Amino acid sequence: MAEIDKIAAELRPRSGKSSARAARRAGQIPGVLYGGEGPPLAIALNRRELDRELAKGRFSTRLLDLEVDGKVERVLPREVQFHVVTDQPLHADFMRLTAGASVTVMVPVHFVNEVDSPGIKLGGVLNVVRHRVEFRCRADQIPEFITVDLAGRAIGDSIHISAVKLPEGVTPTITDRDFTIATIAAPTLKLEIETPAAAAVTPEAAAAATPAPAAPGKG
Amino acid sequence: MLQPNRTKYRKAFKGRIHGNAKGATSLNFGAFGLKAMEPERVSARQLEAARRAIVRHMKRQGKMWIRVFPDVPVSKKPTEVRMGKGKGTPELWVVRVKPGRILFELDGVSPAVAKEACELGAAKLPIACKFIVRPTEA
Numbered sequence: 001m002a003e004i005d006k007i008a009a010e011l012r013p014r015s016g017k018s019s020a021r022a023a024r025r026a027g028q029i030p031g032v033l034y035g036g037e038g039p040p041l042a043i044a045l046n047r048r049e050l051d052r053e054l055a056k057g058r059f060s061t062r063l064l065d066l067e068v069d070g071k072v073e074r075v076l077p078r079e080v081q082f083h084v085v086t087d088q089p090l091h092a093d094f095m096r097l098t099a100g101a102s103v104t105v106m107v108p109v110h111f112v113n114e115v116d117s118p119g120i121k122l123g124g125v126l127n128v129v130r131h132r133v134e135f136r137c138r139a140d141q142i143p144e145f146i147t148v149d150l151a152g153r154a155i156g157d158s159i160h161i162s163a164v165k166l167p168e169g170v171t172p173t174i175t176d177r178d179f180t181i182a183t184i185a186a187p188t189l190k191l192e193i194e195t196p197a198a199a200a201v202t203p204e205a206a207a208a209a210t211p212a213p214a215a216p217g218k219g
Numbered sequence: 220m221l222q223p224n225r226t227k228y229r230k231a232f233k234g235r236i237h238g239n240a241k242g243a244t245s246l247n248f249g250a251f252g253l254k255a256m257e258p259e260r261v262s263a264r265q266l267e268a269a270r271r272a273i274v275r276h277m278k279r280q281g282k283m284w285i286r287v288f289p290d291v292p293v294s295k296k297p298t299e300v301r302m303g304k305g306k307g308t309p310e311l312w313v314v315r316v317k318p319g320r321i322l323f324e325l326d327g328v329s330p331a332v333a334k335e336a337c338e339l340g341a342a343k344l345p346i347a348c349k350f351i352v353r354p355t356e357a
Contacts, residue, residue, distance in 0.1 A: 054354075057354070083319075084241075084318070085239055085254075085256060087351070123279075123280070125281060125327040128326070131353065
């Protein structure tokens with residue numbers, strides 16, 4: 001098992017938006033620690049430390065040791081919220097893990113042997129349907145990634161979960177069907193030559209094509 | 220150019236664009252994308268210009284997705300017409316874009332080509348945009 005990183009946090013005195021905003025003003029990232037046997041705790045993380053862990057990748061499938069006021073707990077990050085414009089982290093959720101706990105995690109998919117795929121050689125595009133797949137497994141056996149072999153795949157082929165060799169003890173949460181992970185599609189990009197007829201379509205023409213609106217009904 | 224096939228009403232209010240995008244703020248399909256940083260009405264013509272710039276730079280490789288659709292009609296009065304006498308005729312279709320909205324997604328090309336293509340596409344749009352990459356998973 002990979003080395004477990006340690007991340008420090010402070011207790012926040014209160015929960016709620018005012019406390020979260022105060023933490024952000026102080027250069028910290030508000031978060032919450034829940035699950036296991038302890039009570040849910042409002043915490044604040046060091047922004048730089050969290051950024052460093054996020055940059056390492058696989059943040060949501062890696063176990064961490066979270067030190068809150070001197071007490072170290074084994075946790076699994078469950079969610080990080082990001083600002084929609086700046087993409088800076090706004091909040092982080094951590095779940096306490098108990099011994100032998102099983103968890104549901106989203107595991108990234110890696111694709112190998114793209115050069116051995118006749119479909120991709122012919123200009124096909126690997127269309128990834130699921131960049132991550134949800135699995136249920138023990139917390140200490142979370143796979144880093146699952147590998148999909150593209151060797152011998154032609155344009156039009158679909159790669160389903162049944163074609164992927166999964167580690168022992170790891171089961172997909174979707175069990176009712178053999179779901180698709182990726183397909184090899186023909187390239188859809190074309191350098192189109194604009195036709196005069198296509199260019200002449202205006203909103204006025206589209207409006208003319210619309211049926212008369214129904215009689216307004218009130219109440 | 221993108222436009223609705225049929226609409227319930229011919230003309231729409233101008234409206235105002237408030238706040239940040241609530242949906243379509245992260246990549247859903249491709250590995251790269253172009254994210255709006257400012258609020259603005261983007262016309263179908265501008266979107267088409269951006270799409271062409273991106274596609275041409277990708278040179279028939281890869282795949283792209285357009286995550287917005289211009290479905291708001293904008294009306295204009297003819298030149299040298301006095302004010303009043305009703306609203307003008309619909310002239311163009313726009314999409315109201317909020318900051319944080321993903322406009323285009325790309326996949327199947329190298330990061331360098333995707334970045335250059337997105338920069339060329341962003342130059343055709345009336346708003347500041349940024350190039351985004353799917354976060355590393357491993």
